Structures are given as C-alpha cells and as structure tokens.
Amino acid sequence: MASSSTPVRPGRYLSLFLVLLVGAYLLVFLTGDKKPEPKLGIDLQGGTRVTLTARTPDGSRPTRESLDLAKRIIENRVDGLGVSGAEVIIDGDNLVITVPGNDGGEVRNVGQTARLYIRPVKFAMPALTPEQVAEPEELQKQLSGGLPGGPGAPAGAPADRAPAQPPGGENPPETPADQAPPQPRPFPDEPPAQPAPAPNPSPTPAPSPSPEPGASPSPAPGGPQQPADPKAQRAERIAVEKQKRQSTNQLVQAMAVDEMAQRCGKDEEDVLVGNDDPSLPLVTCSADRAEVFLLEPAIIKGEQIKNATSGLDQQRAQWVVNVEFDSEAGRTWADFTRDHVGDRTAFVLDTEVISAPEIQEPILGGNTQVTGQFTEASARELANQLKYGSLPLSFESSEAETVSATLGLSSLKAGLIAGAVGFALVLLYSLLYYRVLGLLTALSLVASGAMVYAVLVLLGRWIGYTLDLAGVAGLIIGIGTTADSFVVFFERIKDEIREGRSFRSAVPRGWARARKTILSGNAVTFLAAAVLYVLAVGQVKGFAFTLGLTTIFDVLVVFLVTWPLVYxxxxxxTMAKPALNGLGAVQQIARERRAAAQATRGK
Known part of the structure; x- marks a missing residue:
C-alpha cells in the first residue's frame, strides 16, 4: 500500500493558507497608509531625475575612478535616506539620479553632497530678514556684538571699539582717533576711505584665464562690452568669493559677514561650493539660512569620519547622532574639545553649515555624540550627511525634472493584456485537458496571485519596494512556473492511473512522487533568481526579485492549496467520474493493459 500511516487532513492546510492570506490583507488595510496599492517604479508612475555635473578645482575632466567612487557614495546615501527604486548612473561627466515619484526634494539633498569638514566657529550671528536688510540700523545692531579675538571687537566697525586681533597673528590696521570708522558694505567695492586701510581690504578679482588662440582680447574699461566666456566668468566669480569669504584679514572678514548676513536669506547659487580652501577661514551660512558663521580652518576632514548613526537616547528621551572618527581624527578631536569647552564647532558640507553644536565636555577616544532639537528624520539625515558626505568630486547644483510615465503605462497595459490573454489560454487548455482539475488550477493561481499582491503592497510599505515593468515580467513568469507545478502533479496522477490504480488511490501516490520534482524545479528557479539578483543591476534586479518571490509562493500554494483540493x-x-476529471482516456489505457496482462497470464 502506498497510503501513508499518517492521515491526511486537507482542512488544516487550507485553513493555514486562509489564515496567512487574511492576515496579509489585514496588514494591508489596517496598517500604514491603508492603501491597497503597490508602489510603482519610475517607468510606471513617473518620477524625478536630477543630473549632477562633476567639476574639479582646476577645470580638468574628472577621472573615471573618481566618478565611480562618487556613484557608490551617492548610492549609499540614497539607500540611507530610505529612497527605494532609485538609479544612479554615470553619463559622461555627469551622474544621473532617478527616483520614482514627483517629489525631488530628497534627490536634491543627495545632489548637495560634496566636501565635508569640521571647522571651529569663531563668530556667529543671525542672518538678516528682508525687513532688516531694508533698514541699515538693524544691521549695526546685529553686528554690534563684534568678532571674537579681542574684547568687544566689532564685526562691522563701530567707532568706539578697537578691532579684534586677526587670525594668524596679523596686526589690524590702525585707524586714527579722529577718523570715521569704515562702514560695512558689499565686497569688492572700493575700500573705505581711511588713511591706513587694512591690507588688501578690497582685493581685485583674479585675472581671467588667458584667452584661447584666436580669441578677441578683453575690451578696455569703458569700451564696448563683449560677451564673456562663461567658464572664465565663473572662475573670476570664484576667485572673488575666495578673496572676500576666505580672507585672513579682519576688516575683509567683517565686510564678508556683513554681506553674507544679507545674502543668507536669498536662495541663490553659491559659487564657492566645492571650491573653498579648508586651510583658510570661511564666512558662510547655515543650511537653513538662519545664521551667518565666521569659521576657522578645518581641523577634521569628512574622510576621517568612519561612521555616523542616529538613535534615540533613552535617558534624555531625544534623538542624537553618534559620530565615530578614525584614530588620527579621534586624537585631534580629543585635544580640541579639551581646550574649547563651551565653544561651537561646525560640520560644513559644501560650504554650508549643516550642524553647529556646542562642546559641552572634553571627549576622549574616537567617538562623539551630537545632540539638539532633532526629530527622527532630521537625525537620520544628519547621520547620513556625515557618513556619506565626503565625495571625491564636487557637483554643479541642478534642478529636478519630472519624468513622464506615459510610455511605461502603455507598456504595462500591453503587458497586462498579453498576460490576461495567455492566462485565459492556459485556463482554456486546462479545462479541456483536465476538466474539473483545470478549475482547481485556476483557483490555485488566483490564490497565488492574491498572496503575491498583498506581499508586494506590504513590501512597498515596509522597505519601499517599487514594482516596475521588469518586476511585472518576473511575476508573469513566476505564475507560469506555478502552473507548471500543477501540470507535474496531474501528470503523476495519470501515471498512477495508467498502472491500474483508481483516481482515489492515484492522488496520494501521485503527490508523493510529484512533490520531489516540484521542490527540485522551484529550488533551481529560486537559485537562478537569487544569483541574478546579486549580480545584476538596475531593473534586472526587479525581475529577479519578483521571480524569486513568486517561486516561493508557488511552493506555498501547491502544498497548502492545490494538493488539499485535489485530495x-x-x-x-462525483469527481471520480471520467467525464468530470478528464481521466477517461487514461483509465481506458489502464483497462487495456489489465486485459492484455490477463490474456498473457491465461496463455
């Protein structure tokens, strides 16, 4: 006898699958955004694309190695921000970042990653509002606190105080007592009228690069203006910004603070991004444009940060950012914090201050903790900026553009129509060939599709998985693999009937033989999908993922649904009737074999 000593309880298998299916849909409708819709990829729902143009300090073309490194770091940043379904590709000297959806805010944040430094804060003040900019006396009130370095030293130049000692030991220019102090004003206008102006108070712009052979010389002042070379014009602007915002002269620093206090509230391009010198001071704004900083030369580079993570401090009940330095930076940080308790230190990303915490106590070792009014999202963003913020290249800021999904939706519609036609033909063939067993095939496929759909919705909600056209192709092929498992099972039943067994006894024997073949076939398919997922890039990963997912649910449905229903x-x-189960021809063959065997034995 081929029957197992353990009784078969098909109700348990079906109940287990029903519990799993109902549980999955309860999670779909009762958790998260409660929308029973999977997240779609950029080729199905459209998305945002940002092109970042790489630049080098000397204007030369970036190397392939530096582009590859920048690509890997930006991919890590995208993953760290929780953005899924994103692609980062190298296109010439550009990095093209594409993410699903219409909100390009996170993509723009990714594009802001470049050079990260830790700089001591020498002076900070609130930026001016548009109303304060319109009232000059407000500026004097803001600047009256003075630059650090000397008691009461002014940042602008109020008349009754001496200027602060400049960095590097420079002596400030002496101003006669009867001479009116210089008033802050935009740089690089002509220097303030005074008998002994500060060294280089109004540096002249660096000369433009030599014109190419055959180019017309620059016109003389007052002559007809010719269109300037954009590259030379930008190089000149960068040189001017460096001179006024990275000067070691105190008066120039004061004028730069004056100008930045007015500029911080304006959303304009900062040409100094990626071109600042970490060995010089820097006048810049905070990322939220709320403060103006005069920063000292960098003490730690972004490359010296080994890791940065965000977490909830249980004792303080607030979100914090934990930063881990390498050994050299750890020693530098320990020495610095020991001597500067109470001072602020700025984390500067592409000349913008992303955080400026106060040193509360000396910190030994290679770890430190940044506290503040963080939310979970802001702490995670700062940790990612510190962890992935240092790139080998700087990039031109660019605007996000919307990518249309028209072509993808048309392809999806065509693919779904083709899939529906193929599914209908498979069911028609199953009904003609297997009769009622074909209905069980249809029911099993529907159960498999329902479970896969629920899991795709949950994966999109939990890990941000996005379904694209390649993933749809993987689903269709995976469902086809599920149908193959049914065919293997039914053919094993036929083999048992050909050997003379009844439909009732052939089903458990056929299942015992078929399940090994089904498991082996699905194992091969799953391994192929796993290898393809690990080795592939881009949309091929989506194909491999959905193929592997449907392969897993193929096994689940065959064992928990198809086998119990057939049993x-x-x-x-009623189902034993050949007219319903489609096994009449096979049973006829079995009868003929028995008759032939009996005739042979009779002879």
Whole structure:
C-alpha cells in the first residue's frame, strides 16, 4: 500500500493558507497608509531625475575612478535616506539620479553632497530678514556684538571699539582717533576711505584665464562690452568669493559677514561650493539660512569620519547622532574639545553649515555624540550627511525634472493584456485537458496571485519596494512556473492511473512522487533568481526579485492549496467520474493493459 500511516487532513492546510492570506490583507488595510496599492517604479508612475555635473578645482575632466567612487557614495546615501527604486548612473561627466515619484526634494539633498569638514566657529550671528536688510540700523545692531579675538571687537566697525586681533597673528590696521570708522558694505567695492586701510581690504578679482588662440582680447574699461566666456566668468566669480569669504584679514572678514548676513536669506547659487580652501577661514551660512558663521580652518576632514548613526537616547528621551572618527581624527578631536569647552564647532558640507553644536565636555577616544532639537528624520539625515558626505568630486547644483510615465503605462497595459490573454489560454487548455482539475488550477493561481499582491503592497510599505515593468515580467513568469507545478502533479496522477490504480488511490501516490520534482524545479528557479539578483543591476534586479518571490509562493500554494483540493476531489464519487476529471482516456489505457496482462497470464 502506498497510503501513508499518517492521515491526511486537507482542512488544516487550507485553513493555514486562509489564515496567512487574511492576515496579509489585514496588514494591508489596517496598517500604514491603508492603501491597497503597490508602489510603482519610475517607468510606471513617473518620477524625478536630477543630473549632477562633476567639476574639479582646476577645470580638468574628472577621472573615471573618481566618478565611480562618487556613484557608490551617492548610492549609499540614497539607500540611507530610505529612497527605494532609485538609479544612479554615470553619463559622461555627469551622474544621473532617478527616483520614482514627483517629489525631488530628497534627490536634491543627495545632489548637495560634496566636501565635508569640521571647522571651529569663531563668530556667529543671525542672518538678516528682508525687513532688516531694508533698514541699515538693524544691521549695526546685529553686528554690534563684534568678532571674537579681542574684547568687544566689532564685526562691522563701530567707532568706539578697537578691532579684534586677526587670525594668524596679523596686526589690524590702525585707524586714527579722529577718523570715521569704515562702514560695512558689499565686497569688492572700493575700500573705505581711511588713511591706513587694512591690507588688501578690497582685493581685485583674479585675472581671467588667458584667452584661447584666436580669441578677441578683453575690451578696455569703458569700451564696448563683449560677451564673456562663461567658464572664465565663473572662475573670476570664484576667485572673488575666495578673496572676500576666505580672507585672513579682519576688516575683509567683517565686510564678508556683513554681506553674507544679507545674502543668507536669498536662495541663490553659491559659487564657492566645492571650491573653498579648508586651510583658510570661511564666512558662510547655515543650511537653513538662519545664521551667518565666521569659521576657522578645518581641523577634521569628512574622510576621517568612519561612521555616523542616529538613535534615540533613552535617558534624555531625544534623538542624537553618534559620530565615530578614525584614530588620527579621534586624537585631534580629543585635544580640541579639551581646550574649547563651551565653544561651537561646525560640520560644513559644501560650504554650508549643516550642524553647529556646542562642546559641552572634553571627549576622549574616537567617538562623539551630537545632540539638539532633532526629530527622527532630521537625525537620520544628519547621520547620513556625515557618513556619506565626503565625495571625491564636487557637483554643479541642478534642478529636478519630472519624468513622464506615459510610455511605461502603455507598456504595462500591453503587458497586462498579453498576460490576461495567455492566462485565459492556459485556463482554456486546462479545462479541456483536465476538466474539473483545470478549475482547481485556476483557483490555485488566483490564490497565488492574491498572496503575491498583498506581499508586494506590504513590501512597498515596509522597505519601499517599487514594482516596475521588469518586476511585472518576473511575476508573469513566476505564475507560469506555478502552473507548471500543477501540470507535474496531474501528470503523476495519470501515471498512477495508467498502472491500474483508481483516481482515489492515484492522488496520494501521485503527490508523493510529484512533490520531489516540484521542490527540485522551484529550488533551481529560486537559485537562478537569487544569483541574478546579486549580480545584476538596475531593473534586472526587479525581475529577479519578483521571480524569486513568486517561486516561493508557488511552493506555498501547491502544498497548502492545490494538493488539499485535489485530495478532497479524489474522495468525491462525483469527481471520480471520467467525464468530470478528464481521466477517461487514461483509465481506458489502464483497462487495456489489465486485459492484455490477463490474456498473457491465461496463455
């Protein structure tokens, strides 16, 4: 006898699958945004694309190695920000970042990553509002606190105080007592009228690069203006910004603070991004444009940060950012914090201050903790900026553009129509060839599709998985693999009937033989999908992922749905009729074989 000593309880298998299916849909409708829709990829729902143009300090073309490194770091940043379904590709000297959806804010944040430094804060003040800029006396009130370095030293130049000692030991220019102090004003206008101006108070712009052979010389002042070379014009602007915002002269610093206090509230391009010198001071704004900083030369580079993570401090009940330095930076940080308790230190990303915490106590070792009014999202963003913020290249800021999904939706519609036609043909063939067993095939495929859909919705909600056209192709092929498993099972039942067994006894024997083949076939398919997922890039990963997912659910459905349903059908006298189960031809073959065997034995 081939029957197992353990009784088969198909109701348990079906109940288990029903519990899993109902549980999955309860999670779909009762958790998260409660929308029973999977997240779609950029080729199905459209998305945002940002092109970042690489630049080098000397204007030369970036190397392939530096582009590859920048690509890997930006990919890590995208993953760290929780943006899924994103692609980062190298296109010439550009990096093209594409993410699903219409909100390009996170992509723009990714594009802001470049050079990260830690600089001591020498002076900070609130930026001016548009109303304060319109009232000059407000500026004097803001600047009256003075630059650090000397008691009461002014940042602008109020008349009754001496200027602060400049960095590097320079002596400030002496101003006679009867001479009116210089008033802050935009740089690089002509220097203030005074008998002994500060050294280089109004540096002249660096000369433009030599014109190419055959180019017309620059016109003389007052002559007809010719269109300037954009590259030379930008180089000149960068040189001017360096001179006024990275000067070691105190008066120039004061004028730069004056100008930045007015500029911080304006959303304009900062040409100094990626071109600042970490060995010089820097006048810049905070990322939220709320403060103006005069920063000292960098003490730690972004490359010296080994890791940065965000977490919830249980004792303080607030979100914090934990930063880990390498050994050299750890020693530098320990020495610095020991001597500067109470001072602020700025984390500067592409000349913008992303955080400026106060040193509360000396910190030994290679770890430190940044506290503040963080939310979970802001702490995670700062940790990612510190962890992935240092790139080998700087990039031109660019605007996000919307990518249309028209072509993708048309392709999806065509693919779904083709899939529906193929599915209908498979069911038609199953009904003609297997009769009622074909209905069980249809029911099993529907159960498999329902479970896969629920899991895709949950994966999109939990890990941000996005379904694209390649993923749809993987789903269709995976469902086809599920149908193959049914065919293997049914053919094993036929083999048992050909050997002379009844439909009732052939089902458990056929299942015992078929399940090994089904498991082996699905294991091969799953391994192929896993290898493809690990080795592939881009949309091919989506194909491999959905193929592997449907392969897993193929096994689940065959064991928990198809096998119990067929077993129940075998117990029904109605289903044993050849007209319903489509096994009449096979049973006829079995009868002919028995008759031939009996005739042979009779001889």
């Amino acid at each position: 129940l059908a075998s117990k029904s006298p």
